[in-house]
Amino acid sequence: MKKNQFTSISTIYKLTLELAGDKENEFKKSLIYFTLAFVSQGLAFGMFYPMLKSMFAETFILSNTFLYLGVMALFSVISFWAKWKGHDFDYTGNIVEISHDIRTKLGVALRKMPLEKLSRYKTGELNSIFSSNVDESVLHMGMIASMFLQIIIVPITIVIFTFFVDYRLALLILLILPFAIPLYNWKRNDSNKEKVEFNKANAILEADFIEYIQGLPVLRAVNKVGVNAQNLHDSIAHVKEVQKEGLHKGQIPFVLMGILIEITLLALVFIGSYFILDNSLSIITLAAAVIVVSRLSEPLSIFLGVVSVFDIMDSAFNRIKAIFAINPLIIEKPYQEAETFDITFDNVSFAYENQKTNALKKVSFSMPNKTMTAIVGHSGCGKTTLTKMIMRYSDPQTGSIKIGGINIKNMSSIDLMKNISVVFQDVYLFDDTIMNNIRMANQNATDKEVEIAAQSAFCHEFISRLPAGYNTTIGDIGGSLSGGEKQRISIARAILKNAPIVILDEPTAALDTQSEVAVQKAIDKLLEDKTVIVIAHRLSTISSADNILVLDNGEVIEMGTHNELVNNKDKYFDMWSAQQRVKEWSLDA
Numbered sequence: 001m002k003k004n005q006f007t008s009i010s011t012i013y014k015l016t017l018e019l020a021g022d023k024e025n026e027f028k029k030s031l032i033y034f035t036l037a038f039v040s041q042g043l044a045f046g047m048f049y050p051m052l053k054s055m056f057a058e059t060f061i062l063s064n065t066f067l068y069l070g071v072m073a074l075f076s077v078i079s080f081w082a083k084w085k086g087h088d089f090d091y092t093g094n095i096v097e098i099s100h101d102i103r104t105k106l107g108v109a110l111r112k113m114p115l116e117k118l119s120r121y122k123t124g125e126l127n128s129i130f131s132s133n134v135d136e137s138v139l140h141m142g143m144i145a146s147m148f149l150q151i152i153i154v155p156i157t158i159v160i161f162t163f164f165v166d167y168r169l170a171l172l173i174l175l176i177l178p179f180a181i182p183l184y185n186w187k188r189n190d191s192n193k194e195k196v197e198f199n200k201a202n203a204i205l206e207a208d209f210i211e212y213i214q215g216l217p218v219l220r221a222v223n224k225v226g227v228n229a230q231n232l233h234d235s236i237a238h239v240k241e242v243q244k245e246g247l248h249k250g251q252i253p254f255v256l257m258g259i260l261i262e263i264t265l266l267a268l269v270f271i272g273s274y275f276i277l278d279n280s281l282s283i284i285t286l287a288a289a290v291i292v293v294s295r296l297s298e299p300l301s302i303f304l305g306v307v308s309v310f311d312i313m314d315s316a317f318n319r320i321k322a323i324f325a326i327n328p329l330i331i332e333k334p335y336q337e338a339e340t341f342d343i344t345f346d347n348v349s350f351a352y353e354n355q356k357t358n359a360l361k362k363v364s365f366s367m368p369n370k371t372m373t374a375i376v377g378h379s380g381c382g383k384t385t386l387t388k389m390i391m392r393y394s395d396p397q398t399g400s401i402k403i404g405g406i407n408i409k410n411m412s413s414i415d416l417m418k419n420i421s422v423v424f425q426d427v428y429l430f431d432d433t434i435m436n437n438i439r440m441a442n443q444n445a446t447d448k449e450v451e452i453a454a455q456s457a458f459c460h461e462f463i464s465r466l467p468a469g470y471n472t473t474i475g476d477i478g479g480s481l482s483g484g485e486k487q488r489i490s491i492a493r494a495i496l497k498n499a500p501i502v503i504l505d506e507p508t509a510a511l512d513t514q515s516e517v518a519v520q521k522a523i524d525k526l527l528e529d530k531t532v533i534v535i536a537h538r539l540s541t542i543s544s545a546d547n548i549l550v551l552d553n554g555e556v557i558e559m560g561t562h563n564e565l566v567n568n569k570d571k572y573f574d575m576w577s578a579q580q581r582v583k584e585w586s587l588d589a
């Protein structure tokens with residue numbers, strides 16, 4: 001939508017219909033009721049002219065006055081009834097269902113969103129879209145429709161009525177009312193910017209808050225609680241500034257709109273008096289016109305209020321639509337499933353979005369079924385990126401990745417991921433029982449099968465010592481599990497999943513020697529008969545790998561077995577020698 005322009009009824013109509021989705025027909029019905037309500041309201045105001053005229057006629061006829069009063073009352077009753085029916089849309093649960101539908105669709109969109117795109121959103125940002133932005137988009141949709149119809153229909157009906165009574169007064173109103181439009185545009189310009197700014201500021205605040213809470217233990221440990229809270233302080237202060245500025249700027253058009261209504265009335269009285277002196281207008285008609293025009297103050301003040309509501313909805317819905325607009329990765333035809341589990345990278349180049357340099361450059365290699373390939377290289381050379389590509393984190397810009405001879409683009413995400421187990425350095429355990437945390441790898445597994453997997457991962461013993469054994473919840477004891485224990489639970493998951501391909505992101509790197517031995521035993525069990533790809537920092541852990549890839553700035557610069565690479569006396573040999581020297585120094589010390 002273009003900024004700085006009058007938000008037309010069609011813009012608001014389109015936005016609300018888009019939001020209504022399946023409830024479009026119910027929503028249109030409520031609009032018809034509102035139209036009827038405001039036409040009736042305008043007609044009821046218009047009845048002031050004949051009613052006052054009959055009251056002050058030379059020959060006063062009570063029945064005539066009552067007739068006009070009765071018609072006025074009838075229009076008012078119709079207006080109240082139609083408004084009531086119009087608001088049915090809000091009160092019969094439609095709004096709740098629309099919010100629910102949007103949240104469900106957001107859930108589906110997130111599930112299908114390429115992980116690369118997902119990783120661009122901060123948790124707090126997504127949280128604010130799921131909760132507040134959905135409410136802000138939907139909760140006011142009934143109200144905005146009725147407000148907008150009111151500000152359009154009531155003044156139009158009043159002007160038409162006034163034309164029949166005295167066209168000069170109607171022209172006068174018509175001359176002054178359009179001044180409301182620049183005020184509206186002014187308010188809209190500021191309001192739109194403010195709402196977009198506010199939503200952004202709010203999302204940053206939520207993200208910073210979540211990050212601060214998550215990082216609090218680390219910050220406390222390094223005694224930097226106050227220093228690192230600076231981001232949070234800044235985002236809280238920014239929200240305050242945006243709100244303050246919005247309130248300040250928003251006030252001026254409101255004050256001017258009040259002045260405009262006063263000017264209309266004064267002009268009416270001034271010019272009307274001139275017509276009375278001229279004998280071309282009766283005092284009664286002018287009095288009726290003043291009463292009727294003073295009734296315009298309500299729709300005119302709503303006129304500006306509607307801007308803020310519309311901008312809240314518009315800005316919130318745009319943030320939701322941005323998520324809907326992200327295309328899921330396409331599964332290309334023919335859909336296929338892998339039957340063997342060798343992996344081939346053929347000339348794969350990949351750059352992260354908005355990055356100038358490629359994280360992977362023309363990477364080609366093959367991993368035969370049930371072999372182990374290790375990836376080594378300095379920090380940032382592309383090791384994690386390479387493993388993420390096997391899970392179709394994103395599609396490479398060039399080249400292809402195949403499992404069992406089938407391009408992973410031809411596999412559904414479920415078919416692809418059922419073949420892959422991943423063990424990361426950072427283990428995420430859900431706030432559920434240990435039993436369920438392991439079982440999530442295979443929902444059909446029995447308790448016994450979970451236990452067997454836990455035994456194979458060498459974690460049965462410590463789980464049995466917990467207060468409720470396998471039924472202990474992570475929330476209760478999460479903090480008391482050691483890194484090695486958490487790691488073994490994640491390996492038990494992988495063992496239970498029993499996928500033919502295993503990706504390991506050096507899970508023992510952060511562990512002490514005792515935990516490392518236990519985790520290594522668990523890993524050996526997990527890797528039996530699997531195609532394994534392992535990221536390794538300590539070369540001693542992968543010297544038995546069938547193939548070792550040495551990456552440098554996204555390129556494979558060496559490839560071979562440990563012995564071959566050592567004999568090559570190149571980059572791998574340098575890394576190996578450096579690590580050997582460090583080992584010797586530590587033994588000497």
Ligand SMILES: Nc1ncnc2c1ncn2[C@@H]1O[C@H](COP(=O)(O)OP(=O)(O)OP(=O)(O)O)[C@@H](O)[C@H]1O
Nearest residue numbers: 119352353355359378379380381382383384385386
């Ligand atoms: N989500 C991302 N967006 C943009 N660039 C990224 C993203 N993730 C990684 N990179 C960049 O891609 C390059 C390769 O990163 P990658 O994480 O694959 O390296 P790595 O070898 O696994 O590093 P480490 O050993 O430190 O984990 C780096 O330059 C990194 O900054």
